Amino acid sequence: MAERIPAALEEKFRSRLSFYQDIGIELFYRDRFPQQYASVTEEITLPKPAQKAQPAKATAPMSPAARKLDVLPVSPGVLPFVGRAGKLLTQMIEAMGLQRKDVYICNVVKCRPPENRTPEKDEVETCSPFLLRQLDAIAPKVIVCLGSVAAQTLLQTNRGISHFRGEWLDFRGRKLLATYHPAYLLRNPSAKGEVWKDLQKVMAVLGLQVKKGSSAGAGQSTGKSS
Numbered sequence: 001m002a003e004r005i006p007a008a009l010e011e012k013f014r015s016r017l018s019f020y021q022d023i024g025i026e027l028f029y030r031d032r033f034p035q036q037y038a039s040v041t042e043e044i045t046l047p048k049p050a051q052k053a054q055p056a057k058a059t060a061p062m063s064p065a066a067r068k069l070d071v072l073p074v075s076p077g078v079l080p081f082v083g084r085a086g087k088l089l090t091q092m093i094e095a096m097g098l099q100r101k102d103v104y105i106c107n108v109v110k111c112r113p114p115e116n117r118t119p120e121k122d123e124v125e126t127c128s129p130f131l132l133r134q135l136d137a138i139a140p141k142v143i144v145c146l147g148s149v150a151a152q153t154l155l156q157t158n159r160g161i162s163h164f165r166g167e168w169l170d171f172r173g174r175k176l177l178a179t180y181h182p183a184y185l186l187r188n189p190s191a192k193g194e195v196w197k198d199l200q201k202v203m204a205v206l207g208l209q210v211k212k213g214s215s216a217g218a219g220q221s222t223g224k225s226s
Helices: 007-022 025-032 034-038 083-095 121-138 148-155 182-187 189-206
Strands: 069-073 142-146 168-171 174-179
Touching: 083 182, 083 189, 121 148, 142 148, 142 189, 148 168, 148 174, 174 189, 182 189
Parallel strands: 069 142, 142 174
Antiparallel strands: 168 174
């Protein structure tokens, strides 16, 4: 009898498989390699852990606002924007009058490069088809690219983000705006004011009102940098 893998490792595998299903990898291969896909006759599944049956939890529907705004970072981790950068992103979203659950966040690459370095060209090219399928499925009204890699990937350009940051651009018939990555703002707090101006442009398109005292990051309303 095969030895059962540790519960922690099994849960890690489940989480990773679920993630790749969510981003549409199964559909990607089915559409592009139908013969190979059809030849697979057995479904590979992990054994379910022995536990008491529990009622199924209802899946919450996607917020209507999430179909309006798509935030596209370069963050390569499976869980986008955690830690200090994640906290700052949350502040930016809340300053717009939204919550993180109202915004769809997707990554340029779907796996974390070694030492969390900037993704290389071949890695971006490999993951781009999945990214484009996500954008097609969500069909957002506005796409916000955070950082140069995200913007360069969609716009197919080598120009630095400073050349077009804050400008409305077209991406497959949708409005796209690029601005600085939260990690950049942590290193350069003085740039928060520029990002807040960019976010206000997005708010205007989405019909969101700027609240008095709102800011893109802690300290902006008082003139201090965090």
